Amino acid sequence: MSDQPVAIVTGASRGIGYAVASALGSRGYRLAICGTREETIRAAAERLREACDADVWPEVVDVREREAVQAFVSGAAKRWGRLDVLVNNAGITRDNIAMRMKPEEWRDVLDTNLSSVFHATQAALRPMMKARFGRIINISSVVASMGNPGQINYCASKGGIDALTRSLAREVGSRGITVNAVAPGFIATDMTAELGEEATKALTSQVPLGRLGTPEDIAHAVAFLASPEAGYITGQVLHVNGGMYM
Numbered sequence: 001m002s003d004q005p006v007a008i009v010t011g012a013s014r015g016i017g018y019a020v021a022s023a024l025g026s027r028g029y030r031l032a033i034c035g036t037r038e039e040t041i042r043a044a045a046e047r048l049r050e051a052c053d054a055d056v057w058p059e060v061v062d063v064r065e066r067e068a069v070q071a072f073v074s075g076a077a078k079r080w081g082r083l084d085v086l087v088n089n090a091g092i093t094r095d096n097i098a099m100r101m102k103p104e105e106w107r108d109v110l111d112t113n114l115s116s117v118f119h120a121t122q123a124a125l126r127p128m129m130k131a132r133f134g135r136i137i138n139i140s141s142v143v144a145s146m147g148n149p150g151q152i153n154y155c156a157s158k159g160g161i162d163a164l165t166r167s168l169a170r171e172v173g174s175r176g177i178t179v180n181a182v183a184p185g186f187i188a189t190d191m192t193a194e195l196g197e198e199a200t201k202a203l204t205s206q207v208p209l210g211r212l213g214t215p216e217d218i219a220h221a222v223a224f225l226a227s228p229e230a231g232y233i234t235g236q237v238l239h240v241n242g243g244m245y246m
């Protein structure tokens, strides 16, 4: 078995997932990354190879599909003979007020953001249990704690992630596996770009540090939770939000 650790990051073609992959790649991890589009996930892999000289395995995987995501996770562990870190990052929004929310909008968000974590995690637990080591890091959101009008589906999915994180941490702690979540605040990515100037200004005014977060702000927190220094931290939700929620 090679000494080089292995990390999986879902939804790593852009935004927070890409920054997380880059942070782990530059810390010496081999990377398995996925997204839904061939061109963008391959381009991300190429950028990661150039930026951090990492061994990168890009795959087109829709995390809503249980078999596909489990084959991806098991495939990465088999390919490199180990699996150290799983970052469940892929996520979407389908905002609507509760009265108008369509069942598809509810289902899409719950399937993509929450059920995917169950599918990927279940596949990752096998090699991690065997090795008696693993780090599972789930990307939640500040709105799971604060609530947000127009996002009952998204907030429910992220609240589910926080609860899953605590329960799983209790289940697998004795096997040397830590399970934590990182809850980003308002981060500048494609997901928030569509909000427009006015809404962005209003949101920024609620951030004591006076700026939007960057994907790298989140990536640093994930890299810390993956590191040996975070070995005694489990079942936690680490908020990274410039102080907008305390």
Ligand code: NAP
Pocket (backbone or CB within 6 Å): 010, 011, 012, 013, 014, 015, 016, 017, 034, 035, 036, 037, 040, 041, 061, 062, 063, 064, 089, 090, 091, 092, 112, 139, 140, 141, 142, 183, 184, 185, 186, 187, 188, 189, 190, 191, 192
């Ligand atoms: P983003 O820029 O929209 O990127 C989303 C990523 O997820 C893309 O790589 C996308 O790949 C992938 N993805 C979406 N659906 C997928 C699916 N079904 N299967 C596989 N991959 C899929 O989003 P982001 O802002 O970086 O958000 C990343 C995570 O942080 C999400 O879980 C989000 O909820 C959370 N978060 C973000 C913020 C924020 O302010 N941005 C705040 C709190 C939490 P393709 O393009 O190939 O589909």
